[in-house]
Amino acid sequence: MQRYDTRGFDLEARLADREDTGLRRDLAPVDSVGASARTAVDPKGEPPAFGDEKLVFAANNYLGLAGDDRLAAAAADTASAVGTGAGASRLVVGDTPAHRSLERRLAAEKSAERALVFSSGYAANVGTLTALSPDRIFSDELNHASIIDGARLSGADIEVYDHCDAAALEACMRDCADEAAADESWLVVTDSVFSMDGDVAPLADICDAADTYGAWVMVDEAHATGVYDGGIVGQRGLEDRVDVQLGTLSKALGAQGGFVAGDEPLVEYLLNAARSFVFSTGLAPPAAAAAERGLALAPQQRKPLWSNVDRLRSGLEALGYEVWGDTHILPVVVGDRGDALALADRLEDAGIVAPAIRPPTVPEGTSRIRLAPQATHTAADIDRCLAAFEVAGTEVGLL
């Protein structure tokens, strides 16, 4: 400890700072992945002691595929036939049939010439942005941390525009055009579905603004992949106008990993220049196989997901809650951070796991419970969640 202190690594003090500013986090053990799981109250317990089974409304396993036996079988078969790990970078001897097959399927799903898988969505964003290394990046103010980190690492000048505001983006580009050299490379980057607000970027308007100034457009479909056929880009028929389509295999597809889809030269360049791809072991083949099975099964999981989303949203609104967004992610906005915490605590007591999202993650006065129903919740599960919201909201004085 003394050694750390004298060299400036006072980690206890840094943790205390985090505690004071509400940024201290703990691990959250669960005994399995699915619509319900047993959670542990004491994450530091060794091993964690799991309590009663609770309904999970906090995961990004939107289609319920992460706990699906068919994905498990695909992963197990590939582990036996190919290997549990890739054993090397894809550029050395780690490029297996599982990767190639998945990439062909992803390219078809995204109506793109080619796709490339990374070991995570985080690695895909950081690798892509640093490899493209644009002169200037225009970034939505609520973009994911992996976009922010990639943009910073890329060394680009970063212009942050108002959330989901294509007019603000256009104005920002107009201002920059006055000072920029004519041959500067510009990239606009945005999430499609935003994870904390459950809203969707105005992609067509963003493409229009980008066209005006000759900028490339990159869209991160992490929360849309699998949930929407072809992602939001596909839904809106923008495949030919979005230069870089990025996504994750780790949320709705129930596996692990990230990907980029686009034109042949983009993918060929990224596999040469994206350092998180080049200098990292290839995605584990069982994860690639599970993701491919997840992609095949996604269409049939969508109907139950949307019926759960509709039942939950309308039930919450009938109770008097304010639910933001227009996607499968339901932010229940309660305002005060103390109220949000009290609500989350009481929900947990009633067997519902759904986190309170507070400042600094979201702006002051917009603390919320982020609800993510899954395709594998039953109607009775949704009703149990609603009943818990009714009791807990009354106790906290919100209803």
Ligand code: PMP
């Ligand atoms: N992009 C967005 C918008 C995300 O929400 C996330 C994960 N939270 C990622 C990228 C990173 O994906 P992964 O979890 O596969 O690293």
